[in-house]
Amino acid sequence: MDADHAGLVVAAQAGDERAREELIAAHLPLLYNIVGRALSGHADVDDVVQETLLRVVRDLPALRSPESFRSWLVSIALRQISTHRHRLSVFADRTVVIDEAHRIPDAGAEPQDTAILRLHVSDERRQVVEAGRWLDPDHRVLLSLWWQEGAGSLSRDDLAAATGLTAAHVGVRLQRMREQLDLSRTIVSALNADPRCPRLDETVTGWDGTPASVWRKRIARHTRDCPACAPTPAERIPAELLLLRVAPLAVPVGLLAALVAKGLLPGTALSAAGAASVAAGGGSLHGSLAAKLSAVTAHPLLSLAAGAVLVTGATATYAVWPEPAPRAPAVTAAPTAAPTAAPRVSPSPSPAAPAAAAVVPPGPRSLESVEDPALYLTYADDFATLGRVDASAGAQTRQRATFTVVGGLADARCVTFRAADGRYLRHRELRLRLSADDGSELFRKDATFCPQPGSVAGSVTLHAHNYPGSALHHRDGGVWLDGDNGTRAFADQASFLVRGAWA
Template identity: 50%
Template sequence: MPKTHRSGPGAGTVTAARAGDRRALDELLTQVLPLVYNIVGRALNGHADVDDVVQETLLRMVRGLPGLRDPAAFRSWLVAITIRQVRDRERLRAAAHGRNADLADAEALPDPGPDFAGLTILRLGLTEQRREVAAATRWLDQDDQQLLSLWWLEETGELDRAELAAALGLSDRHAAVRVQRMKKQMETSRVVVRALEATPRCEGLGETALAWDGVPSPLWRKRFARHVRGCEVCDGLDRGLLPMDRLLGGLPLLALPPTLDPARVIAAVTGRAPAPGDPGTSSSAHTGGPGRGHASHARRAGRGASRAGRVLPRSVLAGTAAAAVTVLALVAAHLTGGPSEPAARVTTPGRAVAAPASVSPAPSPDTSPSRSAKASASASPSATHKKPAATPTATRRAAAPVAPAVQGPRKGVGVWSFDGVNQALASSGAGWYYTWSTQHSGITTPAGADFVPMIWGSASVTDSALAQARANGPYLLGFNEPDMAAQSNMTVDQALALWPKLTATGKIVGSPAVAFGADRAGGWLDRFMTGAAAKGLRVDFITLHWYGGDFRTPQAVDQLTSYVKAVYARYHKPIWLTEYALIDFSNGTSFPSPSQQAAFVTASTKALDALPYLQRYAWFGLGADPSAPSSGLYTNGTTPTEAGTAFRAAR
């Protein structure tokens, strides 16, 4: 089936808006609003936060537009920002979950308006199998929801595969694999939808559903699918299912709800109302279709936040009822010159910046991966260095070592070779260090400090590497960012299959270090920990990575500690924070000023030392490029950066 033409602005409009043309900016916002709404709406399945995330995304777009070098890359850039905002929203919401139980419970209340699947069915008047596809989306987990939001638009012609892959930070090949996995889950969900809607319903399925609360979820999808596969009555429900590609091709974008009227969004994002006759001011610019809009300004969970230079007041909940109006007082005149505050953004944990090219050893099973001189927007910055990860509560064998209280200083650092590395390491005062490898060739361990080995990825699980791990102290760090294509790139099943070789070393072993979402139910780490517990595999402590894009010290420290607390609340295991710094990846790679980075070092080390379950932390990293901004501590063996001086002073 032919696909629709891609909507959105041309390069001329982008260029004019980037140059400060007010009318072009208004036109740009009007044209991209439906695309952003469809991505966010499907990724969040119509959650009440959709409107806020859409407006936050557009605000980020406006702030970053002057720095966009290639107008032809605008769509890919915007889609990547959109997915990043969805992920940040999920992580911040999860981190805030434990702060107020009553508000967190109220946040979980369903929106009385239709979810995005329901809106799709209602507004597009879908035929039966298209309706089943839309209904099946409710059964996906959060990661697949985000991927589906992009793939759906790819099938309708709004995105291409390169844009989809760029938004996920994956190669085209890896993105294709992810899409295929998601489509398999969708096919399973379509069969579950058919089984539950069958008349009469299978009695055995009805018995299985007795404990079901009626809310679609990945867990119940698996349970219902297991029944369908082994049931003679339900057998054959998958017959006649048309490929989703054929069903979705040619569908238009879902129309905007009244709450996202283009004129109002333009006013909110730019801080001014469009002039009469400007794009988005006429009723014709509004494409809202039938059906109710999202009640996005009610039922908030008290997640107050100061972001991007403005305050978003949230609703106040009382008991199980919620009533309030969210007021947006947004930053104005982003494109008219004058300094602006750095965008307040929490970067997805695990995004690390690449080290200077001069310090890049070639990757091998027994050495750390090479470091690139430039961080790629599509690859995890940590693609060039490797770090430890955290592990949930897995069942321990009787002979397993117990993770004792860590002796010596908590503070450590990630280290790679550079001129003067040994002097710098000794001067830094780090009580421990690691190299993303089982070896520290050419690096001398200072008196009173420890080297901690790491098994970086599947290729590092060799007899020689494991022997080196055994010879180096009591601890061992697990796989580095297995959830990232540019890192160790492992499935949960692959990691679980290799894990016994790590625990067989007899070391106290830290979990695989995921790039992000360590606190998220159903995330890579959560699935690994669940699998480890089921298989009786040992995980002694959790390893985390965190990078912050909010360069204001109090806010950054709060975001860091909230993430650590949320992870501990999920797994109740000792935690090692093996990579952290202030680096913003929202628009390329940017760093705070040296004084801001130093202030964060001082405040964060003090805050981390106050967390009793946080056993160790390591700054990223020891080496600093003397000719470019970085988060490094030393430019050579004797010259610390401002951050290096602060780190050395930390106890």
């Protein structure tokens, strides 16, 4: 991020609304393209963008490194995308009709696809976008990020910071995604061949036409052994060259209206957007903000986006997935409790009414996952995760799964966890990690967690002291600070049984 944006972050943290508007306007195109392509144009894209920006505004005062704002914003967007996908899968059986009704009309005419057809781009560009539908969900998100990296909007360091991985690991994951993308391009080419291979027709008997991993694997087995369907690498244009020539997604006017309604953009933003196709700036909007919105909306695809279902007259409708209201902490550290000699591996707990109080006794403790018994809270390098621990585990494994519980650094009614090496568990950029005490007030708050009753009797959820509506939640290989989505799966993933120390 350039120095100007870092200065805007500092000013916005100090309460400068104009700086906040500048930040949002500057990053809205990037955010919309990441979310829009990762979700393949689903009609909930606007909602996910809004939820991301609301979290950004809420958590901005706690961001310690202004220069990392861009990667921090992307990391929040990735979590919102993951939450959205999880939400759809959980409620799929109960909301099939609603989900179908909310998909963009004309299945197969996603915004980027329609845009490509309208602009008469090459068959291979259409092919690479269509191939993106065949990717696994995680790879689709990586494709979205890689797209922005190729366009120069994100650096490899940004991707590493946003995903919590090293740059080398990001490179490995991107390479796997590209391999799956190339395979998917072959599938698309084979399916669109005229005439189509007769053996391929036999392979896809019973297929409903919807891209899915099981059909990708079946078709791929055919294309690998079929001379007619096998790709000709020498004639294929590299995907990165094709993607860079695909026009970016334009932010729809309906989304701008929703952001204005939420107070994230000034009311004059819509008038500036309307004038963007004529001239940049103008009106009473700050000049730089008008320029940003001009860049967002003065796009040849704006008329296409504005005419879609994303805009309904002069109003915009949107929904926000609510977080639970802050609650007062329940009973926490019990001064007379003593640690047990050794933990036991319990069978999977059966559902039961939660206990009236949540207790995390002081002293050496280990936290066992309710969702997957025998997995314990531990860490790898600086990041918290869940790991398997049993009687045969080595000394280091047992030690890493043991934390000393002390009174909360920011609130004695809550608790703080200290590792054997003297570092503390704290959340930073919404991820749980180990960090040395720097003596700051922010550190004390980030390292303080208030227990609440968990999903089964005797279990606890750990809510952040400075974000009471969010709890420690295991997902995507790490432990994150997330808002409850109301499902039993989330409750189990965010619940722990307090056990005696392994070390």
